[in-house]
């Protein structure tokens with residue numbers, strides 16, 4: 001599904017990703033954990049093709065295709081999706097309008113107004129959202145939890161092949177965390193892969209990862225199964241720095 005090979009990327013001339021390797025198979029859920037500043041958000045932005053970052057080396061292959069030269073919207077049409085750590089507010093554009101535009105942008109054939117309405121109702125039920133929410137302006141005045149729920153609603157509407165979730169769990173209370181996890185588990189299956197980026201392992205109790213990777217200084221320094229998340233909880237990121245700081 002996704003292969004990242006020796007990826008190097010910088011922002012404003014500062015190298016942040018320094019030779020990152022990752023392979024995600026079809027139907028797999030990968031967790032990436034790492035201390036603040038290790039480059040997790042940079043990785044998700046670079047994967048999605050954010051124009052502020054400059055890729056200076058390596059490759060990103062998605063479903064067998066080199067995506068490096070593709071714009072973010074082209075990557076989305078191939079089935080990539082990024083749930084932002086800090087979703088932006090867009091006053092004047094309602095959630096329903098935004099989702100309709102987003103869904104039609106990635107589909108070959110547009111959905112009718114009725115189909116769109118039904119789809120939205122169905123997915124909002126999954127996310128336990130009040131239907132009136134759809135008429136509010138995108139993220140304007142939303143609580144942190146509502147913004148994250150809305151990101152996952154968008155993901156359910158778009159049905160991506162690969163979801164990258166950048167600390168979607170940060171700032172969520174347990175109720176919101178469960179709903180967000182439910183949204184991800186809803187898509188779970190042989191056609192869906194996810195990269196769940198997180199600082200804490202709390203969300204991994206609800207979304208069980210197949211693989212866990214630890215990121216430090218712009219690289220993945222160690223990988224393992226879900227037990228690695230428990231080791232991290234026990235030993236903390238100081239252990240990672242001591243153990244892997246010299247290689248990173």
Ligand SMILES: Nc1ncnc2c1ncn2[C@@H]1O[C@H](COP(=O)(O)OP(=O)(O)O)[C@@H](O)[C@H]1O
Pocket residue numbers: 011012014016034035036037038039040041042043
């Ligand atoms: N515009 C910038 N110029 C220089 N350094 C930056 C810039 N933006 C981010 N960084 C640095 O890149 C590093 C990685 O940031 P980020 O990807 O947000 O990490 P994480 O998401 O793991 O906390 C941090 O040390 C941060 O200070």
Ligand SMILES: [Mg+2]
Pocket residue numbers: 040041042085166167
């Ligand atoms: Mg981040």
